[in-house]
Amino acid sequence: MISVGLQPIAADNANKMTGQKMTHVIIKDGHFDKLINESSFQIRYYSAMTDRDQTVNKKKNKVKYTCSQCGSHVWGKPQLHITCSDCKNPFAEDEERES
Numbered sequence: 462m463i464s465v466g467l468q469p470i471a472a473d474n475a476n477k478m479t480g481q482k483m484t485h486v487i488i489k490d491g492h493f494d495k496l497i498n499e500s501s502f503q504i505r506y507y508s509a510m511t512d513r514d515q516t517v518n519k520k521k522n523k524v525k526y527t528c529s530q531c532g533s534h535v536w537g538k539p540q541l542h543i544t545c546s547d548c549k550n551p552f553a554e555d556e557e558r559e560s
Contacts, residue, residue, distance in 0.1 A: 466491025526552035 462469050466488045471480030487494050497503075523536045528545040535552060537543065543552045 463488070464492070466493030466495070525555040527555055529553050 462485060467485040468488050469478045469483055469485050471477040472482035472484055473480060522538070524539045524541075526535050526537060526541065526543060527533070528548065528550055529552070530548045530550040531545060533545055533547065533552075535543065539554070541552075541554075544550065545552060
């Protein structure tokens, strides 16, 4: 993307060029910027990233489970009924959650 004048950035960290959620910015005086400025072609664009996107708490969809006897941990969907294969005891849902 850099060779065509677009700088890739991770949506969660503008200093990274790789990540799960990506976007880009137009490199000033880069190939893309020059091509658009030199042509009569017009593109209306806006940033899909906003401050709100980075600060909104998203609904958590993973729950940490802990074995009631040996303390092993697993992550899974809320309200799973799972058993530890090592000690045959049920896992209990912890308060800790992850998105």
